[in-house]
Amino acid sequence: xxxxxxxxxxxSPGGGASAETVVTELFVVHGLSLVRLAFLLVGxxxxxxxxxxxxxxxxxxxxGRLTDREQVLPYLRAAVVNGCRMVLRRRAIIGxxxxxxxxPFWSAEAAALLGETRRQVFLAVRALPRRQREVxxxxxxxxxxxxEIAQVMGVxxxxxxxxASRALKVLAVTLQEER
Amino acid sequence: xxxxxxxxxxxxxxxxxxxxxPESLGTVTDTVAVRPRRRFRGLPVLAAAAVVVVLAVVAxxxxxxxxxxxxxxxxxxxxxxEALRRxxxxxxxxxxxxxxxxxxSLEDNQLVRVQAGGRAFNAVVSHGAELWLPRDAEDPxxxxxxxxxxxxxxxxxxxxxxxxxxxxEVQRVCTPGTxxxxxxxxxxxxxxxxxxxxxxxxxxxGPAAHPFGPYTPAEIWALPTDDKGLRxxxxxxxxxxxxxxxxxxxxxxxxxxxxxxxxxxxxxxARAAVLRLLADLPTTSVRGPAKxxxxxxxxxxxxxRGRASFRxxxxxxxxxxxxxxxxxxxxxxxxxxxxxxxxxxxxxAKGGIMSSEVWTPVTGWTDDRPKRPGNCRRL
Numbered sequence: 001x002x003x004x005x006x007x008x009x010x011x012s013p014g015g016g017a018s019a020e021t022v023v024t025e026l027f028v029v030h031g032l033s034l035v036r037l038a039f040l041l042v043g044x045x046x047x048x049x050x051x052x053x054x055x056x057x058x059x060x061x062x063x064g065r066l067t068d069r070e071q072v073l074p075y076l077r078a079a080v081v082n083g084c085r086m087v088l089r090r091r092a093i094i095g096x097x098x099x100x101x102x103x104p105f106w107s108a109e110a111a112a113l114l115g116e117t118r119r120q121v122f123l124a125v126r127a128l129p130r131r132q133r134e135v136x137x138x139x140x141x142x143x144x145x146x147x148e149i150a151q152v153m154g155v156x157x158x159x160x161x162x163x164a165s166r167a168l169k170v171l172a173v174t175l176q177e178e179r
Numbered sequence: 180x181x182x183x184x185x186x187x188x189x190x191x192x193x194x195x196x197x198x199x200x201p202e203s204l205g206t207v208t209d210t211v212a213v214r215p216r217r218r219f220r221g222l223p224v225l226a227a228a229a230v231v232v233v234l235a236v237v238a239x240x241x242x243x244x245x246x247x248x249x250x251x252x253x254x255x256x257x258x259x260x261e262a263l264r265r266x267x268x269x270x271x272x273x274x275x276x277x278x279x280x281x282x283x284s285l286e287d288n289q290l291v292r293v294q295a296g297g298r299a300f301n302a303v304v305s306h307g308a309e310l311w312l313p314r315d316a317e318d319p320x321x322x323x324x325x326x327x328x329x330x331x332x333x334x335x336x337x338x339x340x341x342x343x344x345x346x347x348e349v350q351r352v353c354t355p356g357t358x359x360x361x362x363x364x365x366x367x368x369x370x371x372x373x374x375x376x377x378x379x380x381x382x383x384x385g386p387a388a389h390p391f392g393p394y395t396p397a398e399i400w401a402l403p404t405d406d407k408g409l410r411x412x413x414x415x416x417x418x419x420x421x422x423x424x425x426x427x428x429x430x431x432x433x434x435x436x437x438x439x440x441x442x443x444x445x446x447x448x449a450r451a452a453v454l455r456l457l458a459d460l461p462t463t464s465v466r467g468p469a470k471x472x473x474x475x476x477x478x479x480x481x482x483x484r485g486r487a488s489f490r491x492x493x494x495x496x497x498x499x500x501x502x503x504x505x506x507x508x509x510x511x512x513x514x515x516x517x518x519x520x521x522x523x524x525x526x527x528a529k530g531g532i533m534s535s536e537v538w539t540p541v542t543g544w545t546d547d548r549p550k551r552p553g554n555c556r557r558l
Contacts, residue, residue: 035204036196045199114194121191129354131497140185141192154522155499163497171184 019063027056030073033142034080040137041084051087055079077142077152081134088130124174132167135160262465262478263458270511271451278544279318281444283310283390285542288472289534290332292352292493292526293365296343299352299493301332301526302367310390311549312444316380316397320387321549323376329367340367352493374555385558391443402440404448409456413437435462438482438504441513444544450511457482469505471515472535477505492533495524500533513538 031052038048055076059066066072114122125133131153138149146164150157182190287306292299304327311321329349331337340349346367353362377387391399403409417433420426427433440453457463462484469479483502492498499521505514516536523529551557 032199032201032204036199039199040192040196045203048199049204113198114191117187118191118194121187122195125188125191129497130495136188137192140188141196159499168184171188175184175187 019060023056023060023063026059026072026076030076031056034076037077037137037142038080038084040141041081041134042087047087048084051080051083054083074148074151077138078154081138081152085130120175124171127174128167128170131155131163132170135163136167139164260458260463260465262467263454263463263480266478266506266508266511267451267454267458269509270447270454273447273510275446275448276544277314277444278546279314280546280548281310281312281314281544282547282549283312283542284539285309286537286539287534288532288537290492290527290532291329291365293329293349293367294352295340295346295349295367298339298343299526300336300339302329302336302340302349302365303332304329304365307372308386310387312390312396319378319380319549320382320390321376321378321551322386322390323374323552323555324386326373328372329365331367354491354494374552375558376552376555377558378549378551392439394440394443396444399440399443399445399449402445402449402452404446404452406452406455409449409452410434413456431460431462435460435482438463441504441506441511447510454511466503468508469503471505472517472532472537473515473540475505475514476508477514478508479503479505490518490533492520492524493526498522498524498527498533512542 034052034055035045035048038051039045042048042051058079059072059076066075125136128136134153135149138144138152144152146157146160149160153160285308287304287308289304291302291304293302294300306325306327308324309322313320331340340346348364349367350364351362377385379387382388390396403412413434414430417427417430427436434456437453438457441450445453457480458465462482464481464484466479466481469477471477481501481503488500488502490498490500501519501521503517503519505517506512507514515538517532518534520527520529520531520533527533
């Protein structure tokens with residue numbers, strides 16, 4: 001279920017609107033959904049907010065060079081997905097230095113808040129390869145189309161389609177659903 | 180009632196995401212100014228609630244690669260595949276000189292991620308293979324191939340290997356979940372490369388039996404050199420093999436697969452016809468001038484446009500690939516086939532070469548005859 005409207009900001013940013021004004025408006029409209037997207041990928045809100053802040057800062061810095069303003073939202077999403085990938089890799093390094101074999105992925109508080117059934121879904125998705133997890137979150141949280149997912153992830157539509165199909169097949173077995 | 184997987188995913192994601200409450204986000208102006216990151220925000224329970232949809236694994240990465248966001252769409256160059264058509268016109272004018280033998284000498288290199296002494300780094304698996312194909316079918320065919328060898332990929336990788344004590348064996352870095360029997364140790368830095376060869380007239384088995392895959396040498400030398408004739412020939416071949424394993428599902432796929440013909444000793448007229456046909460296909464996209472791994476200048480072409488492919492690298496089970504064929508700008512022959520990373524991964528930058536097949540400079544028609552290799556095992 002989507003709780004945000006994912007559309008380009010109303011009206012194209014005209015010559016008169018400053019970068020600061022437009023980027024601020026973008027955050028008002030899309031900031032929450034982007035933080036939630038990052039949250040689903042990295043697992044904690046603080047990191048998710050940092051990733052999204054970096055993404056907006058990048059848009060702000062590049063504003064003068066962005067020729068197609070309608071591409072700003074896909075650019076933001078791509079920046080968030082890429083930022084999350086970097087976090088996960090960095091996290092793996094830190095985990096190694098501290099001698100922990102795994103980054104803790106679940107807490108008692110979260111399980112209590114979300115319920116065991118949902119926790120099973122998260123556990124199953126957690127076990128999937130990175131690309132499959134990303135496609136599932138973009139598809140079933142943001143409700144993006146194949147074309148939009150392809151643009152965010154920087155891969156072809158064919159890859160999105162085959163990746164989603166593979167992921168759902170694995171989950172069907174893991175979660176013992178009939179498709 | 181059983182819910183579908185899709186519904187359960189939507190429910191879990193939306194409920195999980197709502198753990199991020201709107202009122203817990205920073206003010207808008209914080210995002211615009213480029214300043215140090217905010218520290219802890221949000222309610223204590225959210226900080227503790229590590230709702231993570233990730234794969235948490237042991238990753239012995241030597242460096243973190245910074246990926247870039249997907250670039251905005253790029254306009255297709257206005258001249259499309261004209262460079263390929265111009266090359267075809269040039270090739271068509273070349274003389275059809277053939278010698279006693281066609282010699283093809285290939286050097287394959289593949290990048291792999293390995294680890295030793297607690298460090299991960301990159302290494303290259305190299306493998307050489309040679310074919311001597313006679314013009315006269317009554318002369319012997321000879322093949323020679325070397326055992327693969329492994330060496331550090333770059334000076335930095337070499338330093339990492341030496342810091343680990345220059346071990347004779349390194350561990351492959353594999354995708355989590357790979358069976359232990361498949362995630363093997365590899366011998367590193369071997370000095371000698373063992374080899375094997377075949378030698379015989381009209382071999383019907385072994386590496387010399389089908390040097391051009393589905394095409395026989397006789398077919399190659401009789402290939403139509405006009406556009407209509409070539410298309411008809413390809414269509415007839417496809418129709419006769421339809422439904423059989425290995426045959427393309429559609430005629431369009433079969434035509435796109437004709438780039439395989441470029442790997443054979445075509446006459447200049449036939450090569451030009453193949454290049455013209457490929458230039459007209461939507462699966463062909465000229466990338467422009469490029470240098471091959473030996474530094475030779477060529478024309479880079481993607482003959483696989485629109486088809487997604489990916490391979491494993493290190494722990495990442497799916498790294499998008501981009502295939503490029505680099506053609507000699509005078510003869511239209513292949514200089515190299517290069518596969519680059521279409522995205523970054525641990526130890527691999529976007530655009531980095533994942534594998535290459537180089538057609539070494541000795542490739543081509545010659546009046547030399549193959550000498551049986553003295554130090555190779557005969558198959």
